[in-house]
Amino acid sequence: MRWSNYFIPTQKEKPVDAKIPSHQLMVRSGMIKQESAGIYSWLPLGLKVLRNIENIIREEQIKAGAIEILMPTLQSSDLWNESGRYDGYGEEMLRITDRQNRKLIYGPTNEEQVTEIFRKYIKSYKSLPLNLFHIQWKFRDEVRPRFGVMRGREFLMKDSYSFDLDEDSAKASYYKMFIAYLKTFKRMGLNAVPVSAESGPIGGNLSHEFSIIANTGESEIFCDKNLLNIDISKKDCNSDDEISKIVEEYLGFYSATDEKHDKVSFDKSVEVDNQVSGRGIEVGHIFSFGDKYSKPMKALVVNADGKSSNVYMGSYGIGVSRLVAAIIESFNDESGIIWPISVAPFKVNIINLKNSDAKCSEKSMEIHNLLEGLGIETIFDDRDESAGKKFSDADLIGIPIQLIIGPRELKNGNVELKFRKTNKKEILSFDNAIDQIKINVLKG
Ligand code: ATP
Numbered sequence: 001m002r003w004s005n006y007f008i009p010t011q012k013e014k015p016v017d018a019k020i021p022s023h024q025l026m027v028r029s030g031m032i033k034q035e036s037a038g039i040y041s042w043l044p045l046g047l048k049v050l051r052n053i054e055n056i057i058r059e060e061q062i063k064a065g066a067i068e069i070l071m072p073t074l075q076s077s078d079l080w081n082e083s084g085r086y087d088g089y090g091e092e093m094l095r096i097t098d099r100q101n102r103k104l105i106y107g108p109t110n111e112e113q114v115t116e117i118f119r120k121y122i123k124s125y126k127s128l129p130l131n132l133f134h135i136q137w138k139f140r141d142e143v144r145p146r147f148g149v150m151r152g153r154e155f156l157m158k159d160s161y162s163f164d165l166d167e168d169s170a171k172a173s174y175y176k177m178f179i180a181y182l183k184t185f186k187r188m189g190l191n192a193v194p195v196s197a198e199s200g201p202i203g204g205n206l207s208h209e210f211s212i213i214a215n216t217g218e219s220e221i222f223c224d225k226n227l228l229n230i231d232i233s234k235k236d237c238n239s240d241d242e243i244s245k246i247v248e249e250y251l252g253f254y255s256a257t258d259e260k261h262d263k264v265s266f267d268k269s270v271e272v273d274n275q276v277s278g279r280g281i282e283v284g285h286i287f288s289f290g291d292k293y294s295k296p297m298k299a300l301v302v303n304a305d306g307k308s309s310n311v312y313m314g315s316y317g318i319g320v321s322r323l324v325a326a327i328i329e330s331f332n333d334e335s336g337i338i339w340p341i342s343v344a345p346f347k348v349n350i351i352n353l354k355n356s357d358a359k360c361s362e363k364s365m366e367i368h369n370l371l372e373g374l375g376i377e378t379i380f381d382d383r384d385e386s387a388g389k390k391f392s393d394a395d396l397i398g399i400p401i402q403l404i405i406g407p408r409e410l411k412n413g414n415v416e417l418k419f420r421k422t423n424k425k426e427i428l429s430f431d432n433a434i435d436q437i438k439i440n441v442l443k444g
Pocket residue numbers: 109140142149150151152153154155157282283284285317318319320321322
């Protein structure tokens with residue numbers, strides 16, 4: 001992609017209302033534009049990252065056996081009356097009336113909608129277990145939308161819903177998602193800590209939040225420090241047995257959200273060694289809640305003996321748009337964003353230091369075409385801007401590899417490579433530079 005044909009409205013100034021680095025950097029690098037409180041347009045760079053994150057999540061959900069559907073953003077209030085949440089959900093729910101005077105809501109979550117789908121089609125244990133997910137915009141009329149897309153009113157969520165015949169099988173479904181979440185975040189370069197949580201308005205008995213430790217996190221989390229040392233990428237989790245063993249290892253250590261921790265310390269029932277606490281950004285939250293919805297909504301399944309019972313359910317959310325901000329909170333420096341390869345909007349940023357030099361421009365275009373031909377997404381900064389502006393914009397938007405082409409090095413058949421993560425520069429021959437890029441992108 002040629003920068004001059006693209007749309008990246010970068011800006012030097014910090015937006016005055018942006019308090020945390022990710023919000024400042026997303027606005028400065030032209031990823032998002034606020035349209036009203038907590039509601040954003042996603043500009044090209046931002047959208048590319050959002051899609052990359054979405055795809056990693058989708059792949060890991062599918063690997064874990066979940067099946068993708070797409071439910072609407074607008075839901076009928078009837079379903080919410082059935083579950084009893086229409087009145088209970090409160091002011092966070094955006095309520096709408098259509099021209100026929102029918103009451104609709106802009107979905108803040110989808111338990112009711114998915115239970116309606118389930119009960120219409122599934123009647124027998126033979127169709128279980130089942131896990132349906134979608135990636136869809138949600139609306140919650142947050143009292144204090146803030147920190148950019150970190151706490152928006154309209155935000156993108158991946159939500160999955162599991163259906164099982166009994167409690168044991170429901171637990172196995174929960175464990176599968178638990179591991180899928182850890183793997184998903186790991187692929188984005190993030191070490192998510194699963195912390196035991198209160199289940200809140202969604203209800204239930206087994207619940208974990210997945211948090212990214214960061215100074216700017218909105219909540220306090222508590223855990224045994226040994227929990228932080230488990231590395232999911234070093235674990236085999238292919239069979240149900242392996243999955244269960246690993247989850248039990250995680251569950252063996254104390255962890256709690258601040259809400260839960262307060263209750264526990266109030267009870268004084270738990271003495272914890274090695275306890276640490278820190279600020280966390282909640283990027284995912286999973287619940288197992290049995291028949292909380294299936295009972296009032298009469299979602300029944302027949303077992304092998306012909307007896308029918310309420311289906312056991314769980315729900316599993318990931319804040320897709322919040323993750324964009326959480327990743328930036330984890331990876332930035334004073335010059336800008338530092339994208340992990342896996343989610344980077346482009347993998348390579350070619351910087352042509354001298355547009356007026358025909359050889360430089362030709363070589364830049366040649367390398368650009370070569371990389372794109374290899375399937376390595378590349379942005380070529382061909383703008384008529386100073387080298388200084390191109391360098392500072394490159395650091396700001398945070399593409400992992402910068403390839404710098406200038407007349408002096410070019411004469412000797414060389415280019416310069418800069419890795420954004422270390423800010424180290426290296427002069428290499430064309431071939432070596434391309435090899436280095438291939439190795440790093442593949443490793444990504
Ligand atoms: P929080 O405690 O941050 O308000 P929640 O517990 O209400 O979140 P869930 O219902 O568990 O959120 O939703 C699943 C995920 O959606 C959360 O883990 C979070 O990553 C994301 N999310 C929730 N609310 C928002 C929001 N207002 N803006 C962006 N992402 C959000």
